Amino acid sequence: MTTLVDRWWPETHTFYLPVGECIITLQDVAHIYDLSTGDRAVRGRTDSSFVHLIDECMTNFGIPPSKNDHIRQIRYAEALGTIESVQHYVRCHIFYLIGTTLFPDKSTSMVNCKYLPLLRNFLEIRSYSWGSTCLTYLYKSLCRALCYDTKEMDGPLVLLHVWTWERMP
Template sequence: MIERWRPETHTFHLCTGKATITLQDVEVIYGLHINGQALYRVEPPQLSYPQELTRLTDFVPYQRNVRGRSWLLWSSLHAHLRLVHLQHPISEAKPHVDVDRCARLYLLIIFGVIMFPNTSGADMSMRYLLFIKDLDQLGCYSWCAVVLAYMYRGFDRASMGERLEVAAFSPLLQVETFSAHICSPSQWLCC
């Protein structure tokens, strides 16, 4: 797929024609919001990312699982969640603050491993903590645009030789996503 990607137009040039993934595809397939506040790179938290993680979730990562300033070995977070779920499963009786902490941990995995992965396959960014501080604001962002832009950036880098692998939300590459956007050769200029 990387060989067929054209970064100038953000399209795949396939033998059947040009194809692309649009905001509407992401919205329809995954239910992510198109409209909403833009997500942008924000300043790091006052605390370090591991300290912010602990403040928001009560999860204290081992130093050996923290990489650089903002990267975490995601399997350590997964192991922690399994242990917490076994010892203290979420129930009606669980305090709201504990449910929020657990939700932030799951969201961090969803963002850092699934929606915005990196090419290492082992690390995840803790920068998404800044967007999940206030869970009530989570639905106000245009996640659709960010996921699509992240995918475009991943394919651009890989197609230009900057990266050997693509870091993108890979379910977007399902064949049925393309089917609505295949153009005939006479329509290639409008794709």
């Protein structure tokens, strides 16, 4: 990984290798993660207040946030006997995947609540361009990894690993 990061060129967002330039494309992301590259951008209002967090958790999961392991609490809070409880569970699982696979941070234990408003409408979740957002996040992570004082790298490293495995014999 370190060798690959050392060959990252932030100006062009490409890897300079002895065989030529390589780039992780949106098609690669769509193939590896099977993510939508829909028309709607993943964007929205970022409100980090605790009141907003409570409101979003109540809307998406049906229970308020806690200081402890909130994701597990949601997943096991109620039986999956109603459509609403199944939707809460699925939203929780999607939120977990967003925070641990698509947009992980260095802590790997926290999920940013800015993605919660995007989970409100089940029919719209798939229409967002998760693939392009994930690719952008990987590019930013690779650029940040080049800073001289960086000790750890974050971002969708699973995507980078799988891409390297498939593209580089």
